Amino acid sequence: MTALVVDGLVSASADRQAAIRAWFASLRPGMTVALSTHINADGDGCGSESALARLLAQCGIRCRIVNPTPWPTMFAFLLGNDVVDLSAKGAAGLAGIDALVVLDINDRRRLGQLAEAVRALEVPVSVIDHHLPGDEPVGGLTIASTRACATGELVYDIAVTLGLEITPAIAQSLYAAILTDTGSFRFSNTSPRAHAIAAALLAAGVNPEEMYRRIYAQVSVGRLRLLREALGSLQTEPELGLSHISVAADVMDRFDVTSEELDGIVEHPRSIAGTRLAVFFRDLGYGKVKVSFRSTGDVNVQQLASRYGGGGHAKASGAMLTGGLEEVQAQVLADAREFLRGAAVLG
Ligand SMILES: [Mn+2]
Numbered sequence: 001m002t003a004l005v006v007d008g009l010v011s012a013s014a015d016r017q018a019a020i021r022a023w024f025a026s027l028r029p030g031m032t033v034a035l036s037t038h039i040n041a042d043g044d045g046c047g048s049e050s051a052l053a054r055l056l057a058q059c060g061i062r063c064r065i066v067n068p069t070p071w072p073t074m075f076a077f078l079l080g081n082d083v084v085d086l087s088a089k090g091a092a093g094l095a096g097i098d099a100l101v102v103l104d105i106n107d108r109r110r111l112g113q114l115a116e117a118v119r120a121l122e123v124p125v126s127v128i129d130h131h132l133p134g135d136e137p138v139g140g141l142t143i144a145s146t147r148a149c150a151t152g153e154l155v156y157d158i159a160v161t162l163g164l165e166i167t168p169a170i171a172q173s174l175y176a177a178i179l180t181d182t183g184s185f186r187f188s189n190t191s192p193r194a195h196a197i198a199a200a201l202l203a204a205g206v207n208p209e210e211m212y213r214r215i216y217a218q219v220s221v222g223r224l225r226l227l228r229e230a231l232g233s234l235q236t237e238p239e240l241g242l243s244h245i246s247v248a249a250d251v252m253d254r255f256d257v258t259s260e261e262l263d264g265i266v267e268h269p270r271s272i273a274g275t276r277l278a279v280f281f282r283d284l285g286y287g288k289v290k291v292s293f294r295s296t297g298d299v300n301v302q303q304l305a306s307r308y309g310g311g312g313h314a315k316a317s318g319a320m321l322t323g324g325l326e327e328v329q330a331q332v333l334a335d336a337r338e339f340l341r342g343a344a345v346l347g
Pocket residue numbers: 044045104130150151181
């Protein structure tokens with residue numbers, strides 16, 4: 001009985017299977033396909049790309065990964081030394097391709113330095129994503145569902161719908177995608193399917209302790225020292241459920257950390273009891289401040305981020321603002337307070 005329930009969860013919906021078949025019908029053996037994802041690729045972007053590259057290789061389709069920013073060191077283990085071609089760099093990497101697949105975003109602007117080249121592409125561009133489309137949808141065929149816990153869930157559905165083999169390397173990539181996008185199966189997108197697919201991936205050879213070690217137990221001393229300094233900036237407004245934290249522009253140099261090591265800092269203010277909205281301000285030092293919004297409960301931070309031209313999900317969004325740290329903080333916090341007072345109505 002239990003097995004039947006889980007089997008039902010693992011199969012993709014008819015709609016999703018139809019979208020997958022329509023998308024796959026646009027590809028042919030012998031094609032060269034570029035895969036891309038948003039700037040500062042995360043576990044879902046990287047895991048989905050490395051899994052899809054391997055799946056399409058089974059169909060005689062060559063893939064190259066062309067991302068707007070370098071592949072994060074912490075996800076290098078997902079590449080292995082086989083089919084995943086990362087050698088193409090920048091817009092030049094899009095030359096000579098037969099199609100482009102954009103994963104984990106549906107907003108051309110989040111392709112950063114590749115956005116212009118993608119706008120000018122004359123080959124088909126398709127999208128595999130679980131976000132609401134942004135202001136400038138990438139267009140073309142889409143396999144999209146905001147109900148998917150991760151883009152990796154949709155790539156898993158591609159594998160199953162097309163009857164492709166989920167090798168241990170593919171399973172590991174998809175598990176990394178789902179593990180990271182669900183916050184280790186803690187966020188509200190942790191659906192029954194997320195667990196059912198994770199179970200299937202474990203059965204396909206994923207070692208969960210190894211995945212924990214490779215993804216979460218790789219912290220540098222500099223990261224912890226930076227966190228100590230960042231926590232020193234923590235401020236809370238318990239009556240509103242607002243918590244915020246910031247880092248100065250020189251922290252990466254001072255603590256010898258990479259940009260990706262700043263990921264997750266926002267989870268600390270978010271974890272404070274009673275917090276509905278957590279904000280992380282990162283001064284980039286050239287008149288720009290990156291602002292990350294996280295929420296718990298009924299607060300839709302995408303609505304807040306979109307005021308500044310940003311986007312994301314209801315519970316995790318971000319935006320880039322122009323100005324100095326203090327000025328941006330003052331503006332965003334004033335807006336956040338007003339937003340939180342009205343959030344119960346906005347839902
Ligand atoms: Mn994602």
